Structure formats: C-alpha cells, structure tokens
Amino acid sequence: MDPKQIDPKQDVAALPTKWTVHVEVRLKTRASARFESIRALVHAYATSLKRIHLPSTLEGWEDVPELASSVERIAVCEAQCPSTSLSVEEMVLQVHVYQPSDGDAFEEFSNSAGGRNEDDDTMAASVCELPNRSYEGLWDALIYAGNIKMKLLDYIHATLVFSDANVDFNLVSWNRVVLLHGPPGTGKTSLCRALAQKLSIRLSHRYSHARLLEINSHSLFSKWFSESGKLVQRLFTSITELVEEEDGFVVVLIDEVESLTAARAGAMAGTEPSDGLRVVNALLTQLDKLKQRKNVLIMATSNLVKAIDTAFVDRADIIQYVDLPSREAIYEILRSCLCEIIAKGIVDSINVPSLKQVQLLEVVAKPNTSRTDNTDPQERTKNVGLRLLGLATECRAQGMSGRALRRLPVLALARYIGVGYARSEPGSAQRGAAVELWLDGMEKAVLDQGTEREKLL
Numbered sequence: 001m002d003p004k005q006i007d008p009k010q011d012v013a014a015l016p017t018k019w020t021v022h023v024e025v026r027l028k029t030r031a032s033a034r035f036e037s038i039r040a041l042v043h044a045y046a047t048s049l050k051r052i053h054l055p056s057t058l059e060g061w062e063d064v065p066e067l068a069s070s071v072e073r074i075a076v077c078e079a080q081c082p083s084t085s086l087s088v089e090e091m092v093l094q095v096h097v098y099q100p101s102d103g104d105a106f107e108e109f110s111n112s113a114g115g116r117n118e119d120d121d122t123m124a125a126s127v128c129e130l131p132n133r134s135y136e137g138l139w140d141a142l143i144y145a146g147n148i149k150m151k152l153l154d155y156i157h158a159t160l161v162f163s164d165a166n167v168d169f170n171l172v173s174w175n176r177v178v179l180l181h182g183p184p185g186t187g188k189t190s191l192c193r194a195l196a197q198k199l200s201i202r203l204s205h206r207y208s209h210a211r212l213l214e215i216n217s218h219s220l221f222s223k224w225f226s227e228s229g230k231l232v233q234r235l236f237t238s239i240t241e242l243v244e245e246e247d248g249f250v251v252v253l254i255d256e257v258e259s260l261t262a263a264r265a266g267a268m269a270g271t272e273p274s275d276g277l278r279v280v281n282a283l284l285t286q287l288d289k290l291k292q293r294k295n296v297l298i299m300a301t302s303n304l305v306k307a308i309d310t311a312f313v314d315r316a317d318i319i320q321y322v323d324l325p326s327r328e329a330i331y332e333i334l335r336s337c338l339c340e341i342i343a344k345g346i347v348d349s350i351n352v353p354s355l356k357q358v359q360l361l362e363v364v365a366k367p368n369t370s371r372t373d374n375t376d377p378q379e380r381t382k383n384v385g386l387r388l389l390g391l392a393t394e395c396r397a398q399g400m401s402g403r404a405l406r407r408l409p410v411l412a413l414a415r416y417i418g419v420g421y422a423r424s425e426p427g428s429a430q431r432g433a434a435v436e437l438w439l440d441g442m443e444k445a446v447l448d449q450g451t452e453r454e455k456l457l
C-alpha cells in the first residue's frame with residue numbers, strides 16, 4: 001500500500017505483518033456532521049474492539065451520540081488476509097466516510113440534441129453522482145468464483161495511486177482503460193457500476209465528488225449514423241469539462257463497446273460507410289487524450305470480445321474475463337434470493353445454511369426429498385441447504401447466467417400459485433409459503449428452463 005494512502009493520524013508505522021482493512025461509514029441523508037470528526041470517532045471506536053470480523057457490519061457504535069445521530073451503517077470490508085477475523089494490532093484501519101447521493105441518473109446527451117432528430121429520444125449517455133444510493137448493496141450482491149471483485153478493485157486502486165504519484169508518463173504509462181468481457185448476463189455492467197461506487201468511496205479523501213458517466217454504445221451508434229462522429233466529439237468535450245475539475249473523479253462506462261468498434265472492422269472491409277470509421281477514430285483519439293488525466297477511469301464491457309476493434313483492446317490495461325457462475329457461486333446467488341424473499345415475508349422464516357455449512361453437509365448426508373412434513377428445524381435447514389445445492393448443480397449444468405438465476409424466484413412463485421400457495425392472513429404465525437413449496441417451484445422452473453433452452457438450440 002502506498003504510504004500516502006494512510007492517514008497520518010491512523011498510521012501505526014505500517015509493518016508488513018499488518019493488514020489494511022477498509023471501513024466504510026455511510027452517513028444518513030440529512031446528516032451534517034463533519035466527515036473528519038466522524039472518521040476520528042469511528043477509528044477510535046473500531047480500535048476499542050478486541051477483534052473484528054472480515055467482512056462484517058459493526059454494531060454497538062450507537063452508544064456514541066455523535067455517531068448515532070449521523071451514521072447509518074459501518075461496514076468492515078473483505079480484505080486480502082486469509083483469516084476471517086483480525087485483532088486490532090494486526091491491522092491498519094482505513095476509515096472512509098461517505099454520504100450517498102439520492103439523485104437518479106440524469107440524462108445528458110441525446111441523439112436528438114441539435115434539433116434534427118426530434119423523434120429519436122434514445123439517450124447516448126447519462127451521468128450520476130457517486131457514491132449513489134441506488135448502487136448501495138450492488139457490490140455485495142455480485143458473486144463470482146475466485147476473487148475477481150477484490151482483484152479488480154485492488155488493481156484499479158493501485159494504478160490510481162500510481163498515477164497520483166506523478167510517475168513519468170514516458171517511462172510508465174497506463175491508459176486508464178479496463179475491459180470486462182464474457183457471456184451476457186454475467187454482471188459485467190453491474191460490476192462496473194459497483195466498482196465505480198467502491199472507488200468513489202475509497203477515494204473520497206482525495207476527491208470531493210465523483211461521477212459515473214455511462215455511454216450507451218447502441219444509441220450512440222445507431223440510427224443517425226452520420227451524426228455519431230459529432231456526437232462522440234460532443235460527448236468527449238463534456239467529459240473533458242467534467243475531468244477538468246481536478247477535485248472530481250470521473251468514471252466513464254462504455255457499455256457493450258463491441259457495437260461501437262465492430263463498425264471499424266466493417267468499414268475496413270468495405271461493408272460499412274466510412275462514417276463508422278470516423279466514429280471509432282474519434283473515440284480512440286478522445287481516449288488517448290484522456291489518458292493524461294489522473295482523475296478519470298474508463299471501463300468498457302463487451303459480450304463479444306472478438307468483435308471489438310483490436311486498437312481498442314490494445315488500449316485496455318486490464319482485460320478481465322467474467323465467466324458464468326460456478327456451482328458454488330450459484331449456491332450463494334440462490335441463497336441470497338431465498339434470504340431476501342424470506343426477509344420480505346413471501347416465504348416463511350427458516351435458517352438457510354451458508355455455502356461452507358452446506359459443503360460439509362454434502363459430505364455426510366443425503367437430502368430427504370420425501371414430501372412428509374418434517375417439523376424438526378435442524379433437519380429442515382439441512383434439507384433446504386442440500387436441495388438448494390442440488391438446484392445449483394442443475395443450474396450449472398445448464399450454464400445459467402447470474403441474470404437467469406435472479407429471475408428464477410419469480411418463475412417459481414408463478415409456478416406454485418396454482419399449487420395451493422396463498423398468503424396467510426396478516427397476524428398469523430406463518431406469513432409466507434413453506435420453503436419446501438418454494439423449492440418445488442424452483443425445481444420445476446429450472447427444469448422448464450432446461451427444456452425451453454433445448455428447443456432454442
């Protein structure tokens with residue numbers, strides 16, 4: 001870690017045996033406390049604890065009146081260290097205080113601007129303030145095999161620190177372009193947003209504000225093709241204006257970049273009008289100009305990396321493949337779905353085993369799939385875990401994406417509505433459906449998806 005990163009007040013001569021632990025403090029919407037004093041209070045509170053679990057949500061700080069009145073949540077983030085908890089002596093705390101913006105994304109650039117295409121209201125780009133309340137929780141909701149979220153975050157964070165140190169650009173250069181590619185529905189767009197949100201929190205001590213500008217490649221490059229070159233110019237003029245504010249950090253997300261850059265290949269082959277070439281050239285020139293700036297990061301996503309212009313791929317410093325979820329990742333995704341609908345009372349309350357617990361159970365037990373009502377809570381929990389794991393295995397075999405997984409609960413609900421599901425009267429002990437009924441629905445929904453997919457092939 002760069003020593004500049006560590007607040008001098010917090011720096012306890014960072015020994016190599018210490019782990020950097022990030023603590024994110026979210027303030028209430030209307031809180032007006034000074035970030036600096038909240039940071040000091042949280043730091044003092046956290047160091048007063050003997051051990052801290054990673055990751056975890058801190059509790060007990062409500063007894064400090066200044067914190068109680070301003071703070072909404074204190075999260076201790078996952079760290080690179082192998083153990084799941086650390087003593088205060090083993091870590092260097094970095095406390096980040098932030099107040100997410102409530103504002104929605106506002107649309108900035110549309111194809112119709114300029115007056116010619118009034119009937120076309122597709123938006124070419126939108127801007128939103130970071131950190132944003134609508135992206136809270138997104139980071140935790142994304143689940144991947146391996147540690148790709150942390151790897152990406154640390155990597156990007158490191159490069160930003162690097163460029164902040166004014167390293168000579170002729171010796172070490174970095175384009176500030178990250179490219180995520182992989183099958184559709186694997187969370188690439190979401191991961192970019194979540195990363196932008198994380199970075200805005202982690203860099204908040206350096207930048208007074210941050211923004212995410214999302215470019216919709218399809219609309220930029222669609223109907224009014226001959227206008228696209230000009231639109232790219234206008235867009236980047238505005239981006240440059242944003243970037244000129246040196247205390248602001250700007251993340252530019254170019255979503256589904258293949259639709260922009262495939263055109264150049266087409267133009268080369270003589271199958272597309274030369275306008276395509278102009279647009280791509282405009283884009284590449286603008287990207288090259290931006291690389292001199294410290295406070296900008298460009299993230300691009302693509303479902304078809306082969307369709308992307310090699311000149312673009314070449315500019316990406318980090319190219320990360322985002323794969324379909326593994327069986328274990330699927331279990332965690334399905335578990336998070338189930339926990340959410342339990343929390344909202346759609347399915348009645350039950351303890352759902354964690355991935356580690358269910359992996360142990362798998363070794364020793366076989367699921368009891370008989371439909372007889374089992375009332376022993378422990379036995380039920382075990383069965384729910386094993387059946388959910390069985391579902392995960394089946395989803396994996398079908399190669400389901402994260403997006404397909406997250407809509408299964410709705411399909412399952414639709415399934416068991418006819419099978420006798422009825423929400424109980426308010427006030428009755430059992431508010432939702434029995435979890436077994438929901439699992440039946442899920443199993444049918446997965447089977448259905450399988451047969452439907454086969455028809456498509």
Ligand SMILES: Nc1ncnc2c1ncn2[C@@H]1O[C@H](COP(=O)(O)OP(=O)(O)O)[C@@H](O)[C@H]1O
Nearest residue numbers: 141142143184185186187188189190402403406
């Ligand atoms: N690995 C994952 N873990 C959890 N949820 C996921 C994952 N991948 C996709 N999803 C879900 O699917 C939705 C769509 O993902 P998106 O970011 O649009 O995918 P992509 O851009 O790769 O097509 C996300 O909002 C998320 O709910």
Ligand SMILES: [Mg+2]
Nearest residue numbers: 188189255301
């Ligand atoms: Mg996407």
